[in-house]
Amino acid sequence: MERKSLREVYEEIEVPxxxxxxxxxxxxxxxxxxxxKNKIVPIKFVWSTVAAAAIIVSSSFISPSLSHVMAEVPLLGNVYTAFNxxxxxxxxxxDLITELNKTSSYKGVDVTITNAYYDGAVVGVTFSVNGDVRTDEDGRIQGFYKIFDGKDNISDSKEVVYxxxxxxxxxxxxxxxxxxxELPPETSFPLEFKRIGEKEGxxxxxxxxxxxxxxTVNVDKGTKNEDAEINVHFDSVIEGKASTAINYSATFPIEGKYDQVRLEAYDDQxxxxxxxxxxxxxxxxxxNNKVIVNGRSIIPESLNGKTSYIEVLPKVVLSEPDYFVKLDDATPVEINAARQDxxxxxxxxxxxxxxxTFDFQINNGNKMNQDFLFLSEFARxxxxxxxxxxxxxxxxxxxHSIEVINKDNLRFSSTFDISKINDFNLKDYVIRINIGTLSSNTPVEFEKVKIDLN
Amino acid sequence: MNELKLIKKAIKGNKECLEELLVLHRDQLYRSAYLYVRNREDALDVVQETSYRAFLSIGQLKNEKFFLTWLTKILINCSYDVLKKRKNELPLNNMVEFTGDRREKRVENIDLLEGINRLNEKHKNAIILFYFHDLPISEVAKVMNIPENTVKTYLSRGKKRLKELLGGLNNNGEKITARSI
Known part of the structure; x- marks a missing residue:
């Protein structure tokens, strides 16, 4: 096979x-x-972006060529299309968007809020920028904004926008x-741009x-997982004109403060x-030693007339603390996650x-539907x-290097090179086991809850 | 500034230099990600994650000569993560569709890509690194953590299998002839 022909194929992959x-x-x-934060973010972070990508793929990026068309210079009128x-x-x-046209000027740059909507629990705002701004190489400009004064207890209150x-x-x-x-019927929210292009202001x-x-559909139904001591209770569903919000409250034991709820929803088919x-x-x-989190998930469409009920399947990722094993602990040392198998x-x-060098086994050899590559990376x-x-x-x-002792039983051996450490004393060192990486990829599943919509 | 200088500065913590390097290699990053995950959105996710991990860990790169090797390793890991998530989480269909005339032109190529995608992981990695990333055998061996001779074996087995795969049928059910293989 010639290198050239393969390279041609490679280079024909269109790069957006x-x-x-x-x-x-x-x-x-x-x-x-x-x-x-000085801390490695566990792999779970990727998850949400993958899920987001999937939604984009299914909703409007039907093909790469179409998305290209959409990315072309948008007209003011079809901003919602341009930004998907x-x-x-x-x-x-x-015809349910409110026109606003409010302008704020600073250092020769005008920002105008052109229109907005507030549907159920979803708020959208479009704006235009005119004036002396420097663009990025790709012709766009970047802005940085805060909503609700950038309060830390509000998710996504500080963001970058293109x-x-x-x-x-x-x-x-x-x-x-x-x-x-609470969703106030008539309100306003503070929005402040702190940077437009390269201009701070x-x-x-x-x-x-x-x-x-x-x-509003009042629900009042819950589902429990006894082992994990978690209860997910659905409170209500808000049926907007173009969106549906599911409100729930989840109760965790105090050690589950950082557990994450993810919902999957299915229609009557x-x-x-x-x-x-x-x-x-x-x-x-x-x-009372419990943490109650009020949560909300959004379906970006109206389900009115599309399905008579939805079935919601909660999955919860349990947070697990790090475990530590001393080098002179008597082996074998078995570590079990408290609320999960x-x-x-x-x-x-x-x-x-x-x-x-230490030899170890993951999960008594049970792969839990994970592929070996993930498990060996986890081991490493x-x-x-x-x-x-x-x-x-x-x-x-x-x-350090890692060796697979037995692939089927998930047994590994890890060897750390301590030759560069002066005065190594085994009492000063421990093995840190971050079992959270495993738990964040193995969410606990609950029973589905059926919610009648009409 | 030449690339080596950029890499040195990046290792010392200059973020703009690292960004410039990533932009310099963006086509390669995207194309390789695409080879693994086979759709645009996931490929973009892989690039984002690779960039994220690169910014977090550039300080750990010991030798500037191995920048690309290091970056490629991250990219492959990120691709596997996405594939894994996809398997666990969502039945993502490959939403790749082609418009009429483009289809004619590309069908053979797509089959070759599809063929690469169907190879055993080790063979696939070796082929991607050697043919597409232009890494010498010694570097491929480093990325994959295997001896050089094993790389050669993977390359030849991968090519053989690819030829077999391409001897099959294309999307339209017609027999295709793989060119220059």
Whole structure:
């Protein structure tokens, strides 16, 4: 086979240059936010983006060529199409968008809020930018905004937004789920742009929004998982004109404070309904050693006339603390997750002059439908030799190699090179086991709950 | 600034230099991601995740010569993560559709890509790294953590299997002839 012909095929894969640039920058932004936390974000983060991608694929990016057309210079009128906002698009076709035209100027840059909608629990805003702004290489400009004064207890209250060139200036779009349990019918929310292009400043608005008529279905049904001590209770469903919100409250034991609820929804034909915003945290109450989280998930369409009921299947990712094993602990050491059927066993530990080796088994050899590659990566990255005094700091690990002892039983052996460590004392070191990576990929499932809509 | 200088600065923590490097290699990043995940949205996710992990861990890169090797390794891991999630989470269909005339032109190529996708993982990795990333055998061996001779074996087995696969039928049910293989 000639290298040339293969390369030709490779080079014919069309590259959506702008989107790739975006992806690189989003990765950069995420990393710069996380570096401050000094902690490796578990793999679960990826999940939501995959889910989001799936929704985009199914809703309007029917083919790469169509999405390309959509990415071309949008007209002011079809902003919701250009930014792929299914709710906004549907409301626009029903003529339910409110025109606003409010302008704020700063340092020669005008930002105008052009229109807005408020449907059920979903709020959308479009805006335009005119004036002296420097664009990115790809012709777009980037902005940074805060809603509700960027309060930390409100999810996504500080975000980066990209604006596309339009026939006269630039246009942008923000969609958010109203971040409070109560949905006031007539309200306004503070929106402030802190950066447009390269200009820092303040363009601030109080965006008036009026909720479109909606119906509330009271639900009052729950589902439990005894082992995990979690109860997910569905409170109500809000049926908007172009969106559906599911309100629930989930009760966790205190150690489950960081557990995450994910919902899957199915229609009366058993088809999956896409959820665009999942597990929004609207507020947390702690009482009697329990944590109650009010949550909301959004389906970006009206289900009116499409299905008579929905079945909702909660899946909860349990947060697990790190476990530590001392090098002189008597082996084998068995570690069991408290609320879920996950286990690891350190079979033996050998400390030599230049190396520390330990053999271990994951989950008694039960693969739990994970593929081996994931499990071997888990073995490599989550059984780490660390100094006890630094056991909560996530930094580059000591050089180590991993060997598969038995693939079928999930038994591995990990060897850490301690030759570079002066005065190595085995009492100062522990093995840190981050079982959370395993639990975040193995959500606990609940019974489905049927919710009648009409 | 030449690439090596950029890499050195990036390792020292200059984020703009790392961004420039990623942009420099963006076509390769996207195409390789696409080879693994086979749809645009997931490929973009892989690129984003790769960028994210690269920014988090660039400080750990010891030798600037191995920047691409290091980046490729991250990319492959991210691709597998997405594939894995897809398997666990959502039955994502490949939403790749082609308009009329494009289909004519591309059918043979798509089959070749499809063929690569159907290879055993090890053979597939070797072929992608060697043919598409232009890495020398010694570097492919490093990325895959295997001896050089094993890389050669994977390459030849992969090619053999690819020829067999391409001897099959294309999307339209017609027998296709793979060119220059």
């Amino acid at each position: 240059k702008d989107e790739v640039l975006d992806a690189i920058r989003t990765g950069k932004e995420r990393a710069s936010q996380d570096i401050h 906002d299914a709710v906004g698009r549907s409301l626009q076709s029903q 604006m596309e060139p339009s026939d006269n200036g630039y246009i942008g779009h923000i969609q958010l789920s109203y971040p409070k349990t 303040s363009w601030s608005f109080d965006v008036p929004i009026n909720q479109l008529p909606y119906e 058993g088809r999956e309904i896409h959820i665009s915003t999942d597990g929004m945290d609207l507020g947390t109450i702690e009482e 996950l286990a690891v066993e350190i079979e033996n530990i050998t400390v030599q002059d230049k190396s520390v 990255n989550n059984f780490i030799l660390v100094k006890e005094s630094e056991k909560d700091i996530y930094k580059e690990s000591i050089k």
